[in-house]
Amino acid sequence: MDKSKILDSERDAPLFRPIYETGKGYYATGGVFLAIYLWSLYMYYTQVRSGLGVTGMNQPVTWGFYIVNFVFFIGISHAGTLISAILRLSKAEWRRPITRMAEVITAIVLAIGGLHPIIDLGRPDRMLSLLESGRLQSPLLWDVTSITAYFTASTVYLYLPMIPDIARIRDRGGKLKWLYTFMAWGWQGTEHQKRVLNRAINILMVMVIPIAVSVHTVISYIFSMTLQPGWHSTIFGPYFVAGAIFSGIAALLIVMIIFRKVFHFEDYLKQIHFQYLGTLLLIMSIVWFYFTFSEYLTGVFGGEPHEMNTILYKFTGPFAIFFWGMVFCNFVIPVTILSFRKLKTITGVLIASIAVVIGMWLERFIIVVPSLANPRMHLPLGIYIPTLVEWAMFAGGLSVFALGFMVFAKFFPLISIWEIEEGREHGIKEVEERIHSYLPGRELSSLKGEG
Amino acid sequence: MEIKRRDFLRLFGGISGALVLHGCGLDDVFDVPASLLEKAKNGSGLESWSNTICSLCPGGCGIQVRSIDGVPVYIRGNRVYPVNQGGMCPLGLNALHALYNPDRVKAPMRRSGDVGSGKWESVSWDDALRTVSEKLSGLRKEGKPHQVGFLGYEERGLMRDHISRFMRAYGSPNYYQFSLTQNDTVAYQLLQGHAQVPAPDLLNARLIVSFGANFLEAGYSPVYYTKLYSHHQERQTKYVQIESRMSLTGANADQWIPVRPGTYGALALGIAYVVIREELYDKEFVRDHTKGFEDWIDRGGKKHAGFKSFVLGNYYPERASEISGVPSATILELARQLGNTRPSLILGDGGAIANTNGTFALMAVHSLNALLGNFEREGGIYFINEPPFQKHPDVLEDAIAKAGNHQTPFAQSEDDSFPLTNFSIESFAKNVVAGRPYPLSVLFIYGGNPLFQTINHNDLANALEKIDLIVSFDSAINETSEYAHLILPDHMFLEKWGEVSNVPSVGFAHVGVQHPVVQPLHQTRHTGDVLIEIARHMGGAVGAAFPLNSYEEEIKFRMKGVYLSGEGAVASQGVRQLWLEYLQQRGWQIGRYASFEEFWDRLLENGGWWNPIRKKRNWASVFRTSSGKFEFYSQSLKASVDRLVDNSGGRQSLHNEDLVLNKLNISARGDGVFVPHHERVPYEDDLPLYLIPFHVLPNRDGQASNLPLMQEMFGYSANRYWSSWVEIHPETASEYDIADQAWVWVETSVGRVKVQAKLSHAIMPNVIAIPFGLGHTSSGRYAKGHGVNPHWILRNIYDPISGKPALEATKAGISLVI
Amino acid sequence: MPKWAMVFDLDKCTGCGACMAACKMENNVAIVDPEEAQAGRALFWMDMINAHEGEYPTVAIKRMPKPCFHCDNPPCTKVCPVRATYLNEDGLVAQIYHRCIGCRYCMAACPFTAKVFNWWDPRWLEGATTCFNPDVSLRMAGVVEKCSFCAHRLHHVNEVARVDDRALQDGEFMPACAENCPADAIYFGDLENKDSQVYKLSRSYRVSRVMEDLGVEPKVYYLARRTA
Numbered sequence A: 001m002d003k004s005k006i007l008d009s010e011r012d013a014p015l016f017r018p019i020y021e022t023g024k025g026y027y028a029t030g031g032v033f034l035a036i037y038l039w040s041l042y043m044y045y046t047q048v049r050s051g052l053g054v055t056g057m058n059q060p061v062t063w064g065f066y067i068v069n070f071v072f073f074i075g076i077s078h079a080g081t082l083i084s085a086i087l088r089l090s091k092a093e094w095r096r097p098i099t100r101m102a103e104v105i106t107a108i109v110l111a112i113g114g115l116h117p118i119i120d121l122g123r124p125d126r127m128l129s130l131l132e133s134g135r136l137q138s139p140l141l142w143d144v145t146s147i148t149a150y151f152t153a154s155t156v157y158l159y160l161p162m163i164p165d166i167a168r169i170r171d172r173g174g175k176l177k178w179l180y181t182f183m184a185w186g187w188q189g190t191e192h193q194k195r196v197l198n199r200a201i202n203i204l205m206v207m208v209i210p211i212a213v214s215v216h217t218v219i220s221y222i223f224s225m226t227l228q229p230g231w232h233s234t235i236f237g238p239y240f241v242a243g244a245i246f247s248g249i250a251a252l253l254i255v256m257i258i259f260r261k262v263f264h265f266e267d268y269l270k271q272i273h274f275q276y277l278g279t280l281l282l283i284m285s286i287v288w289f290y291f292t293f294s295e296y297l298t299g300v301f302g303g304e305p306h307e308m309n310t311i312l313y314k315f316t317g318p319f320a321i322f323f324w325g326m327v328f329c330n331f332v333i334p335v336t337i338l339s340f341r342k343l344k345t346i347t348g349v350l351i352a353s354i355a356v357v358i359g360m361w362l363e364r365f366i367i368v369v370p371s372l373a374n375p376r377m378h379l380p381l382g383i384y385i386p387t388l389v390e391w392a393m394f395a396g397g398l399s400v401f402a403l404g405f406m407v408f409a410k411f412f413p414l415i416s417i418w419e420i421e422e423g424r425e426h427g428i429k430e431v432e433e434r435i436h437s438y439l440p441g442r443e444l445s446s447l448k449g450e451g
Numbered sequence B: 001m002e003i004k005r006r007d008f009l010r011l012f013g014g015i016s017g018a019l020v021l022h023g024c025g026l027d028d029v030f031d032v033p034a035s036l037l038e039k040a041k042n043g044s045g046l047e048s049w050s051n052t053i054c055s056l057c058p059g060g061c062g063i064q065v066r067s068i069d070g071v072p073v074y075i076r077g078n079r080v081y082p083v084n085q086g087g088m089c090p091l092g093l094n095a096l097h098a099l100y101n102p103d104r105v106k107a108p109m110r111r112s113g114d115v116g117s118g119k120w121e122s123v124s125w126d127d128a129l130r131t132v133s134e135k136l137s138g139l140r141k142e143g144k145p146h147q148v149g150f151l152g153y154e155e156r157g158l159m160r161d162h163i164s165r166f167m168r169a170y171g172s173p174n175y176y177q178f179s180l181t182q183n184d185t186v187a188y189q190l191l192q193g194h195a196q197v198p199a200p201d202l203l204n205a206r207l208i209v210s211f212g213a214n215f216l217e218a219g220y221s222p223v224y225y226t227k228l229y230s231h232h233q234e235r236q237t238k239y240v241q242i243e244s245r246m247s248l249t250g251a252n253a254d255q256w257i258p259v260r261p262g263t264y265g266a267l268a269l270g271i272a273y274v275v276i277r278e279e280l281y282d283k284e285f286v287r288d289h290t291k292g293f294e295d296w297i298d299r300g301g302k303k304h305a306g307f308k309s310f311v312l313g314n315y316y317p318e319r320a321s322e323i324s325g326v327p328s329a330t331i332l333e334l335a336r337q338l339g340n341t342r343p344s345l346i347l348g349d350g351g352a353i354a355n356t357n358g359t360f361a362l363m364a365v366h367s368l369n370a371l372l373g374n375f376e377r378e379g380g381i382y383f384i385n386e387p388p389f390q391k392h393p394d395v396l397e398d399a400i401a402k403a404g405n406h407q408t409p410f411a412q413s414e415d416d417s418f419p420l421t422n423f424s425i426e427s428f429a430k431n432v433v434a435g436r437p438y439p440l441s442v443l444f445i446y447g448g449n450p451l452f453q454t455i456n457h458n459d460l461a462n463a464l465e466k467i468d469l470i471v472s473f474d475s476a477i478n479e480t481s482e483y484a485h486l487i488l489p490d491h492m493f494l495e496k497w498g499e500v501s502n503v504p505s506v507g508f509a510h511v512g513v514q515h516p517v518v519q520p521l522h523q524t525r526h527t528g529d530v531l532i533e534i535a536r537h538m539g540g541a542v543g544a545a546f547p548l549n550s551y552e553e554e555i556k557f558r559m560k561g562v563y564l565s566g567e568g569a570v571a572s573q574g575v576r577q578l579w580l581e582y583l584q585q586r587g588w589q590i591g592r593y594a595s596f597e598e599f600w601d602r603l604l605e606n607g608g609w610w611n612p613i614r615k616k617r618n619w620a621s622v623f624r625t626s627s628g629k630f631e632f633y634s635q636s637l638k639a640s641v642d643r644l645v646d647n648s649g650g651r652q653s654l655h656n657e658d659l660v661l662n663k664l665n666i667s668a669r670g671d672g673v674f675v676p677h678h679e680r681v682p683y684e685d686d687l688p689l690y691l692i693p694f695h696v697l698p699n700r701d702g703q704a705s706n707l708p709l710m711q712e713m714f715g716y717s718a719n720r721y722w723s724s725w726v727e728i729h730p731e732t733a734s735e736y737d738i739a740d741q742a743w744v745w746v747e748t749s750v751g752r753v754k755v756q757a758k759l760s761h762a763i764m765p766n767v768i769a770i771p772f773g774l775g776h777t778s779s780g781r782y783a784k785g786h787g788v789n790p791h792w793i794l795r796n797i798y799d800p801i802s803g804k805p806a807l808e809a810t811k812a813g814i815s816l817v818i
Numbered sequence C: 001m002p003k004w005a006m007v008f009d010l011d012k013c014t015g016c017g018a019c020m021a022a023c024k025m026e027n028n029v030a031i032v033d034p035e036e037a038q039a040g041r042a043l044f045w046m047d048m049i050n051a052h053e054g055e056y057p058t059v060a061i062k063r064m065p066k067p068c069f070h071c072d073n074p075p076c077t078k079v080c081p082v083r084a085t086y087l088n089e090d091g092l093v094a095q096i097y098h099r100c101i102g103c104r105y106c107m108a109a110c111p112f113t114a115k116v117f118n119w120w121d122p123r124w125l126e127g128a129t130t131c132f133n134p135d136v137s138l139r140m141a142g143v144v145e146k147c148s149f150c151a152h153r154l155h156h157v158n159e160v161a162r163v164d165d166r167a168l169q170d171g172e173f174m175p176a177c178a179e180n181c182p183a184d185a186i187y188f189g190d191l192e193n194k195d196s197q198v199y200k201l202s203r204s205y206r207v208s209r210v211m212e213d214l215g216v217e218p219k220v221y222y223l224a225r226r227t228a
């Protein structure tokens, strides 16, 4: 039978299509990213061979791109699990077509981000010392722990809701049947299975939120646990988490817009999704501004000399262009675009999101480097110019991200099919009932049961 | 053999150390030499310490070398050695890298290509020595022994005597020492009648005013001075430093007085004005021990104006201030402090004398010491006696040698460019090029790197190219020895016998004995021994001048005199100056040794001998002028000028005198010529900035340039590494839109160099300063190609009295590199 | 338990840099390439702080040698994930080179920029590899190092004292920098020993520690310069 025919006949055909149809563009794009990735691998090899000297780091700027990108990528990873869990938890019906993508972002980016501290190690060969002689006192170990937990939770959280969809693909037959059979874990769609699955998702959903929050809080602790000016701040935890969600939403929006275009998901990802997420982005932009403002205001108001050194370094010094660029990207652009209905088109949202992603990267850079470049001791200011190797690792990270998505799209639907169906079948009724329950009048039997 | 507990422990320490080395995860990434690992695994690691003397600079510090299994691994200061008392400078601490330097000349070499081609072939010692002795013998046969020159650097004491002896016996008057004392001390000669550098009593003075003497960083013995300086707080000494750029000494002084380059003589005289006017000077000393202070009448009944009249007539503070750029209030205050604080001490050196008027400037500075009556008195300045070395009988010159020795020496030939000095590298180079008064056939070069150090690179290079045979004893191929035809490498100081005695300006007589702490690593030979061998090769009277078989025996022979004199003591723990004086007063002697051998062993063990007790000198030995006094009016200068005038046709015509004085860059006339006064420096006034070179501690003269650690530390005081910079006042910088770290061109009438700017408030506006020591074009892999040599762009201009390069007489422009 | 401490008398210290060189030689500290040094990768366990104060002509250059302060409450050791840097029983902040994973967290955490990192495999003056101090292990690429207070010398004198069956004397344990200072500006000793010179000096009215308000309890004291 002709596969495309089947597809055509099916209701959610566009969601399956990417798995079965591979265009030239796919190979071309994949090839480019693969090449970049291989190049970055080679560059890493040179680094391992000759030492971290190949980077632009030095004394006192002992951390550079790797740590910046570590924080950045882990921040992006909050797109997924956290956002999707919050939306699920709040029973936002419009979430259905986006949760999968969000969760995929998390899993891929977390893997990339989690590798960065290892890339940054002077002696990656001794990584296992962390197991042998790890000391829980070090925030770095808290980090290892929480990232591992988050990675585990979020991959499971990605996987579980995929089971019914995998079963469907299995049932269609075709390539790699054994894999789908294995991964579908005997899913037959019985009521019992559905109940168990829902229960599992619900538990994970609740668990994953504190883990996600902890991840970025702990990352902020890496900095704020030291006494360094510009780092030793109590609001770093929430500031980092807010920033993470902020950049996560932006990344999610970008991914959604790209796939909407590439895989023709217009029917699934509608204007309304971008409106809602855009509003969320706007809120986060304001929250971000609030944190940034508080952070710097307290610093400037206190006027502690060492603190002021770093602050002035950012405000008016060599980092001014990055600092004000960050404010522009993270606040001015998104607020301008997203506050006006007219500008809040999909293109508008895309621009705002790209700005935010760039802005959040700059924020990480602005946090990591200037504090190190301004040591408390009377030393010459540090300089830091990243080298090709560091750029390569950054480009490699981005390529892995793209490749990850491309590969995922080849095997699994990017939008949760069964959840869409569920939405069609039960969602509407449920929402109606829920809305009724908000209103004065009769009690709903189902809710009574839960109460 | 009984193993003492200590030894066992050392053994143990060595082993545990070795284990650390081996067990520290030295995986493939680090290439530990196999031999070292072998040693670490197997060696017992026996530790030993031996004492010797550092001679990387003339400072003469006593050092202790730690060896493991005979391999020197660490150097520290020798606590009991009186000069440095355990202290070290960065350079000395790095001496092992000079020992193990990969660019050492490892065996005799003959140049087989052009100069600078780097083509050398090795020759055997026998062949090399034969070549040299045959050439020397040949010249003797032709009756031209005087055509052999020997250019040393600043060897003192026994090595200088040894070389002199060789040249005397051979028959040449042309033994010169490049650098240092000869040129620097002409002013002392003119005022005191001898050129001995005085030793300042920094410990007992209460106020010390230094005119450009950067003694903590670049003094004759920086460590010795630092030791003395370190007591300034408990002794309540105040230090005032006068210099255009704040040096390390300036930074540590209580007061820094910036002065315009080339004007420090005027400043000193301005101070003298106040001291004289307010009658703050030591009247008794001035009356009894100086000449030419008051106006005086000579035998012919002619009236002469004295120093006092000159100063009071010309150097009122406002004028001194106008010349030097130092506010007159500062001059007044400093002068009054000097006059009212006793003992107060004046030092002059460095930048002060590095100019065309340097001799007069140092005379003016030194005159302040006379006004304050500082000679031979506590908190003042002393002259130190030579150690009582045993003397060799005089050399018996044969007829050829006699004739040779009577020839006019090179540096004083017809070309009277520096008529008052024995040697200047400038006139030496010029006369060699011109073959005046005779050609130079053979030149020995011992130590030193004049081609890098001097400012007239071209003349000297031309001169070197004209010489038939240049034999260098250098242990490295540097800018100068590139020109050698033959290199007969000397040992490095840790491998050889040597002696460092009476470092100038150190306040007591002392002898440090160097002995090999390690067997020579390469096929090198001691230059002292080589000279003996060459002399023996030639035989006859020349050979007979060296009855001893080696330089080691030479040192031993001469130290016997010290032993026999019974003076002083072998340096040892707890023997401090006061203690020695106490004993001496009671007629006791420390250090009674059963035999010379015992004395000798103790000497080697402890590093040296010293005699801190100064005998009261009679004034005739303090001032060896014809008047027996300190001469404000220098009769010897007068005599020299008269002689020159006579030579140029006599006094009949006033014109002749003018000619002579102009040539000496003296604008004063009459009696004013012979008293300390200020002469204008012929600056090129169309250029806006004064350019001065300066020294940094890790690499003062450039000899440390092939030591990577010293290169790394070169700019430690400015947070720069391996690179040159130019210091510039922010005000001046802003005139040229120059920001800190910007690359700039510094351009003089000679040329230009590219350096990075360093803005600093510690330098006068309109003065810029570049450190000296980098910019090597040879001298080894770590030296070559880093930074710039400010001498490249200095004018070829000298102090015509002393022949010293005028390093601060160049003006420059500066512009951003675009 | 001893509390080893160092006192710099800034009245005596001239800023000559001998301590920097002594440390390099004693501790087999590598010398990096010129470009590397200029890029801020020179390895100095003892560094020199050069501060210009005031304006011409009343300017002062203040020089201050800076080793590791061996903080008693060291922020650097707390953050190390593998205990490759720790406060040992002698009160010294030690580095274990073969355990260090090179995360450089301790460097970022040290308020005094006292640590340095081996960005490459150390390279040596060709030919000078023979003069390594056998008591001090060599470091390899990718690990952090810093002033150890010459801990290897402590091992040695401790052994000597143990064999002689006596207690350590004041002044017996002397690091290389203190031993060679031409101004005798560096004092070293045990703060727990009330007779030691460092103890007395640490009570001086002139004494201060760098950024005492941070509470990291540096064990390096500076005696302030008195102005004349």
Ligand SMILES: Nc1nc2c(c(=O)[nH]1)N[C@H]1C(S)=C(S)[C@@H](COP(=O)(O)OP(=O)(O)OC[C@H]3O[C@@H](n4cnc5c(=O)[nH]c(N)nc54)[C@H](O)[C@@H]3O)O[C@H]1N2
Residues within 6 Å of the ligand: B056, B057, B058, B059, B089, B091, B180, B211, B212, B213, B214, B215, B217, B218, B219, B220, B221, B222, B242, B243, B244, B245, B246, B247, B259, B260, B261, B262, B263, B264, B349, B350, B351, B352, B354, B355, B692, B694, B695, B696, B697, B698, B699, B700, B701, B702, B808
């Ligand atoms: N570490 C180390 N120490 C050394 C040496 C070494 O190679 N290494 N070399 C030794 C030798 S060979 C010698 S001869 C001595 C030399 O010892 P010094 O002669 O004391 O040393 P310089 O460096 O020549 O001193 C120059 C000083 O004079 C100042 N100055 C410059 N121009 C003027 C001016 O016009 N007026 C005034 N008032 N001051 C001015 C400069 O700022 C500078 O501080 O050092 C010895 N010490």
Ligand SMILES: Nc1nc2c(c(=O)[nH]1)N[C@H]1C(S)=C(S)[C@@H](COP(=O)(O)OP(=O)(O)OC[C@H]3O[C@@H](n4cnc5c(=O)[nH]c(N)nc54)[C@H](O)[C@@H]3O)O[C@H]1N2
Residues within 6 Å of the ligand: B153, B154, B178, B179, B180, B446, B447, B448, B449, B450, B452, B453, B454, B473, B474, B475, B476, B477, B478, B490, B491, B492, B493, B527, B693, B701, B702, B703, B704, B772, B791, B807
């Ligand atoms: N700009 C400027 N120029 C100056 C001065 C200045 O202050 N400023 N100072 C002048 C003064 S005071 C001096 S002293 C001179 C110093 O000038 P030099 O005496 O020329 O000193 P270095 O350049 O240090 O050269 C020392 C050379 O001796 C060699 N050498 C080292 N050890 C030994 C050894 O044991 N045996 C032998 N045979 N050779 C050895 C080394 O290879 C090195 O090349 O410079 C003079 N030139």
Ligand code: SF4
Residues within 6 Å of the ligand: B054, B055, B056, B057, B058, B059, B060, B061, B084, B088, B089, B090, B091, B092, B093, B221, B222, B223
């Ligand atoms: S001052 Fe001179 S003699 Fe003393 S240690 Fe330094 S280089 Fe050696």
Ligand code: SF4
Residues within 6 Å of the ligand: C008, C012, C013, C014, C015, C016, C017, C018, C019, C020, C065, C180, C181, C182, C183, C184, C185, C186
């Ligand atoms: S060695 Fe002594 S005088 Fe020199 S910089 Fe170090 S502490 Fe100061």
Ligand code: SF4
Residues within 6 Å of the ligand: C067, C068, C069, C070, C071, C074, C075, C076, C077, C093, C109, C110, C111, C112, C113, C114, C115, C146, C216
């Ligand atoms: S000075 Fe820095 S490296 Fe040394 S103990 Fe303190 S925090 Fe750690």
Ligand code: SF4
Residues within 6 Å of the ligand: C079, C080, C081, C082, C083, C084, C085, C099, C100, C101, C102, C103, C104, C105, C106, C107, C143, C144
């Ligand atoms: S760099 Fe080494 S010593 Fe420093 S924190 Fe990381 S593992 Fe610990």
Ligand code: SF4
Residues within 6 Å of the ligand: C022, C023, C024, C026, C027, C045, C046, C067, C068, C146, C147, C148, C149, C150, C151, C175, C176, C177, C178
């Ligand atoms: S105590 Fe030892 S390790 Fe520390 S700076 Fe001094 S010499 Fe170096």
Ligand SMILES: [Mo]
Residues within 6 Å of the ligand: B154, B179, B180, B181
């Ligand atoms: Mo000299």
